[in-house]
Amino acid sequence: MNTKIAVIGSAEFIDSTKSVADQVADIELDFYMYQQPQEALKLLKQLMPCDAVFLSGALPYYFSKDYHEQLRIPVFYLVQDEMTIASSLLAALYHKKILLERISIDLFDAAIVSNVLTAVDIEATPMHVMDYEHFLRKDLYDFNQLVSFHQSLWEKGEIDLAITSVHAVYNQLHHLGIPVMRMADPKTALIRGLENAKEKAEYKKSKASQAAVGYISIHSVHQRKKLESFAHAIHATVQEINDSLFALYCTRGDIEALNSDVLQQLFTETEETAVGFGYGVSIKDANKNAMIALSFAEKDQEKDCCYILTESKELLGPFPHKKMQQKLVNTHPDLYLIAQKAKLSPANLSKMIEFAKNEQMHHFTSADLADYLQVTRRSAERMIKKLSDHGYIQIIGEEMTYQQGRPRALYKLNIPIYF
Template structure:
C-alpha cells in the first residue's frame, strides 16, 4: 500500500498497525520544492518574498536556495516538522495553515501561496487565493511505486512463513481448543512441549487486532504461570526453534505468565498485549560487539538503541524520547547519551522548546558510524 505523502500515512498508521500489510509513502524532497519554485517564477514572475510557503521542514527550502546560489530569502514560511515524529500525538490543523496563507494574502504581504497540503490548497482555491500545490515529479512517483512493489513482494513472502506457538504449563485441552480456533495443527516438539503450527499471516493478523489477547490471558489465568512463545521462520524447524527461545523469555518474566514472539530476523517482541518492547537478539555484527565493549553497554541494549534510531528514522531525538522508549529515568537516558557522545557516536543536533513552559531540550542525532549499522 502506498500513500501520496507523510500526512495521510501518519493518520492511517494506527489502523495499518493492526494488519500485516506493507505500506510506504512518497517522500517529500528538495526536488518538489525546486520544481514548484521554478513553476511559480516561470508562470507568475514573482519574487520569493511575495510567496507564502508551508512544508514539513524548512531545511528542504534552505537546501534548494543554497545549492542554486539564490541569495534572496523567503520571508513567510510555516513548517510542521513534528509530522515525522510518530511518537508524538498531535493533530494537523488544516484551518491553521489556511489562515496563515489567507491572512498574508489579504494583508497584501504576499501575492501567491505554495502549499504541501492538498486540503489547504483546496480551501485556498475556494477562497480565490492564487495558490499552487507542490509539484510531484514523475521520477519520484516511479521510485515510490517501485519501493511499494518491492515491499509488497517482501510482505507476501513474510506472510507465507511458518508460525509456531509453544506452550509451557498449559493443559492439553486448552492447547487443542486454541489450535481449533485458528484451524491449526498440534504437534509435539523435540523437547516434549506442545506446539501449534500455523501461518504467519493468519497469526499476525489475529495478534495485531488483539484477537488473541483475551484467549491467551484466559489461558494464563486458568493454568497459573503459563508461558507462551511464538516463533516465525521460513521452515518448521526454524519457527519451532524461535518459539522455544521466545518461550524461555516468557518463562523468565516475573508474574503469572507472559507471551513473547521471536521473528525470522531474531527480533524479540514482548510481553505481548502488555507494555511491549522490541529488540534484536542477533548480535553477530563484530562492530556492534566492539562498540558495546567500548561503551561498557550490553549488546542487547546497544541493539535496542540501534532499533530506536530505526524507529525514528534516524531523526534528531531528545533524552526524554529515549527515556520513554527504554522505560528508564531521564537521568539514565542522559547517561547513555553521554557515553555515546564521548565516543563520537552521537552529535548535538540543536535544541527544541517544549510546548509547555520549561528550558529548551537538547537534540541529538546519530553520527556516521552508527548510521553505518543500519
C-alpha cells in the first residue's frame, strides 16, 4: 500500500518535488500550491486524506505550526542545510562569476553559511546574510523586510547578486530588476525529505495498529449500559472479568481518536468509575500496562477518571480532566455549508470526516462506513448518495466480494478533512 504525502509549497518547489518523486518507492503525492508561505495554514485546512505532510521550508512550517501540531499525521519541512547553501554558492561562483562578498543571502539560520565557509577555509568579509529565525520566534516576520534587505544593498552598490530562500522574495526582486537567484533545492535533500515523511508516516500507522487493552471498574447495571456504548465508540470487544471489572480490547489508534466527551459519558456524579488503558507491542504487554494504569485511576482523588500507560511506560492522564487533542465534533462553518447542501446532519458529516481520518486505505465501501457508524448498510448508502450527488464523494473502483454477488463500489471522500 502506497504512503500518501501532501506536498505544500510554491510552484517551483512542487516542480522540483515532482522531478524526484519516482526515486522514492511506494509513495503517492498530492500537491497544494501557494503564492506566499503564509497561505500554508489555509492549504492545510483543505487537505484530502493523507498519511503525512511535506512543506517546502521553515516559513510555511512555522506559519502553520499551531494548527498542524493538532493533526494526527506527521508534518515535515525541507530543511536548509550545509548541502543547500554549498550548492547555491557554488552555482553563483561558477555560473555568475561573482565574489562571495558581493552576494547577499537570506535564510532561516545564518550559522549554516558560516559552517560551509569554515569547512573549506574561506574567509569572506563582509558577508551579507539575513537570518529570519528570530523574526519567526517573535512573530515579527514581514515579507517586505527580506525584499528591503537585498534591495538596499543593491542600491548602495554593495552586492551584484541576491540569493533568497523565499520564492515570493525572488519574484519581487526579479520584478525590481535586481539580479537574484533562488536557493538551490538539491535533489538529494528532496529525496531525503520524502523518504523521511514516508518513514514517519509508516511508523505512525504502525503505532495506531498497536495493541491496546483497557480495564474498567464499575459498580452498577446502569454503568454497564454506558460501558457497552463506550465499547462501541472505540470499536472494542468486551470481556467480563467479574461483576465489577471488564476488559476491553482494541487498538491504540481507536484510543487516540477518542474524544473526551465520549469518555465523560462513561462517568456519573453518583457512581465511581475507574478506567485504565495500556499500549504494548503484544496483548500481554498491553494487558500489564492497563492494570497499572487502572491502579492509578483507582487511587486518583478525582475518582471518575482514566489513565493510559504506553509501551514506553509514559503515564498519561487523568482524563477527561486533561483535555485531549482529538475531537469528534467539528464546528467549522464550512462543515455546515457542506451538510446543508447535501441535506445531511452536521453530526453525521462530522462522523464521516472522522471515519476518513481513521481510514488508512483512503477508500471505503458502504459496508465499511456502516460498520464504523454502527448503522445499517441502507442508511450508509443513503448518506453516500447525498454526498455523491454534490460531488463530495466519488466512486473510484470496485471491490470483488468473496461470496457470490455483485462487486461492491469503492468510494473516496472528496472534501477536506482537517478543518
